[in-house]
Amino acid sequence: MNGVEISFDKSRTYINLVLKPAEFSSEVSVSAIKEKLATGETKNLYVSEKALKSACDTANHYFKTSDKTEVQERIGERKNAEVEFRIPEDAMHANLVITTPFGGKLPSLATIKSLAIKNNVKRGLSTKIITTMLKKAQQLAPGSIIEETVAKGLPARNGKNSRFVPLVPNALERVLKPQTGKGERVDMRNLGEVICVKINTPVLRRTQPTKGRNGFDVKGNSLPSTAGEWVDFKMGGGTLLADNDENLLIAAISGMPKYRDQIMTVDDTFICTGVNVGSGHVNYEGAVLVNGDVTEKMEIKAAGDVTINGFVESAYIESGGDIIITEGAMGKVNDAEGEFQCRLVAAGSVHVQHGQGIDIQCNGNVTVGRQLAYSRLRCGGAVIVGQIDKPMGNLFACDIVSQDKVEAGTLGAVSGSTLKVDFSPGFNLLLERKDSLDDLLKQIRENNLKHREKINLIQNKKVPKELQRKVAEALELFKNESALLEWLENKANDVQRAKENYQSDIKLIANKRLYPGVSAKLNNRNWRSEREYDRAYIHYDSHQWHYEPLI
Numbered sequence: 001m002n003g004v005e006i007s008f009d010k011s012r013t014y015i016n017l018v019l020k021p022a023e024f025s026s027e028v029s030v031s032a033i034k035e036k037l038a039t040g041e042t043k044n045l046y047v048s049e050k051a052l053k054s055a056c057d058t059a060n061h062y063f064k065t066s067d068k069t070e071v072q073e074r075i076g077e078r079k080n081a082e083v084e085f086r087i088p089e090d091a092m093h094a095n096l097v098i099t100t101p102f103g104g105k106l107p108s109l110a111t112i113k114s115l116a117i118k119n120n121v122k123r124g125l126s127t128k129i130i131t132t133m134l135k136k137a138q139q140l141a142p143g144s145i146i147e148e149t150v151a152k153g154l155p156a157r158n159g160k161n162s163r164f165v166p167l168v169p170n171a172l173e174r175v176l177k178p179q180t181g182k183g184e185r186v187d188m189r190n191l192g193e194v195i196c197v198k199i200n201t202p203v204l205r206r207t208q209p210t211k212g213r214n215g216f217d218v219k220g221n222s223l224p225s226t227a228g229e230w231v232d233f234k235m236g237g238g239t240l241l242a243d244n245d246e247n248l249l250i251a252a253i254s255g256m257p258k259y260r261d262q263i264m265t266v267d268d269t270f271i272c273t274g275v276n277v278g279s280g281h282v283n284y285e286g287a288v289l290v291n292g293d294v295t296e297k298m299e300i301k302a303a304g305d306v307t308i309n310g311f312v313e314s315a316y317i318e319s320g321g322d323i324i325i326t327e328g329a330m331g332k333v334n335d336a337e338g339e340f341q342c343r344l345v346a347a348g349s350v351h352v353q354h355g356q357g358i359d360i361q362c363n364g365n366v367t368v369g370r371q372l373a374y375s376r377l378r379c380g381g382a383v384i385v386g387q388i389d390k391p392m393g394n395l396f397a398c399d400i401v402s403q404d405k406v407e408a409g410t411l412g413a414v415s416g417s418t419l420k421v422d423f424s425p426g427f428n429l430l431l432e433r434k435d436s437l438d439d440l441l442k443q444i445r446e447n448n449l450k451h452r453e454k455i456n457l458i459q460n461k462k463v464p465k466e467l468q469r470k471v472a473e474a475l476e477l478f479k480n481e482s483a484l485l486e487w488l489e490n491k492a493n494d495v496q497r498a499k500e501n502y503q504s505d506i507k508l509i510a511n512k513r514l515y516p517g518v519s520a521k522l523n524n525r526n527w528r529s530e531r532e533y534d535r536a537y538i539h540y541d542s543h544q545w546h547y548e549p550l551i
Helices: 030-037 049-064 109-118 127-139 171-176 424-459 465-505
Strands: 004-008 014-019 071-077 082-086 093-099 145-152 164-166 202-206 239-242 245-251 255-260 263-272 282-284 287-290 299-302 306-308 316-319 323-330 342-346 350-356 358-362 366-373 376-379 383-385 394-396 399-401 406-411 419-422 507-514 518-522 525-528 536-541 544-549
Touching: 004 030, 014 049, 030 049, 049 071, 082 109, 093 109, 093 127, 109 127, 127 145, 171 323, 171 350, 202 239, 202 255, 202 263, 239 263, 255 287, 263 282, 282 287, 287 299, 306 316, 323 342, 323 358, 342 350, 350 358, 383 394, 399 424, 424 465, 424 518, 465 536, 507 518, 518 536, 525 544
Parallel strands: 263 287, 282 299, 287 306, 299 316, 306 323, 316 342, 323 350, 342 358, 350 366, 358 376, 366 383, 366 394, 376 399, 383 406, 394 406, 399 419, 406 507, 419 518
Antiparallel strands: 004 014, 014 071, 082 093, 093 145, 164 202, 202 245, 239 245, 255 263, 507 536, 518 525, 536 544
């Protein structure tokens, strides 16, 4: 190009451009000069677009006005790599930013480590990551930016509070985890010995709280941890602290242990060989253990768990804890009045090995060992038919109200008998709680806003001495109202999460087969199987029921 000279300064660091309008045959082009700069020694160097364009515009103006004044401009330079450390406010990590060089040099590992110390990065630096970044920078185009986390702090880990470890299992746990006999097969009939403890038997141990672990940030500051705390025993009935060990709870009486909500209780236990006409009804303020059958029209009422190592026929059993029937339960159903002759009512969970024609009401889960048919269930938890880890039992011809999943091997029957599952009542209770909480929250929020405006108005004025006490009282009331508002907002968030979790938890799972006549309901949203499915998974999402095959 005539009239264009590109050269280095004496140090060969800067690129100088000289434009001579007197030698131009036409206007000089920015792109043509850039093409020339992209070859030879200048190809990897930094070029300032602004300086280049300014020089060309000035020279072209001179060319058009026949002005022979030369234009000289420094348009580029040889740049070494740029290194920057970025540290957030909490200083728990540090990022290294490398801008690759324009014909210059990359820093060495030692240089970057020295720069890290200057930038107050003293701990947690990874030389391996820095080395990898430098190798990557050698292969990238000039001016490329690489950013990686090269230093990490160690967060403090607070100590854990003391825990409670039950030393004896609950009766229901024993039933749901049957003993393994010879070989690997599990014998569902072998449930081990009934768990009853003698006086002075250790039942609950409190572990020592842990101290925690101190941490540090990348600047080298120590982050202290908080040690765990001792949690006091919540002693249930029938227990006391051991004389020689303040962390051990022992049985004060002989009876059946029960651990729930971190409270260990030993219930005084009534033991009999059967409940029939000869023994009469059982009404006991403790646990009841029946080593035999419960015959027709008999009643058992207990404040604790009821465990029956036998069969129940058309009887009424009421428990303040769990009901466990290791054999089966069966009753007649009055079709005209819809009455069940066999009824199980529990404050906790219910377990039967197999059942037919029974009415179950409980606040916990319903677990069935093998099969349940022609029954009515109202439970506050899940319904599981089969082993807990892999339910493969049969469930058909039942009317179920549940607040959690319903899982079995087979749902429904070949005959097409109806299996109804309604998840609505528990969901509606949550909605009622949410609506009432939202209404209360709205009212208190409005009141709090009005009170805040009044408090701000008062604080901006000079208050006479005789009124200062009343102002202090008003401030205290406002603080209490604000604390109540915050508590209610947290509760409203909890209820909202509970509503979302409820919709994700309810489902039907058939691990072997799902037959026609099986239905699921959540208020006005219904799903019904009109054909036979292999392994199936029915769940609720986006206000609709969805079917998916189990793989």
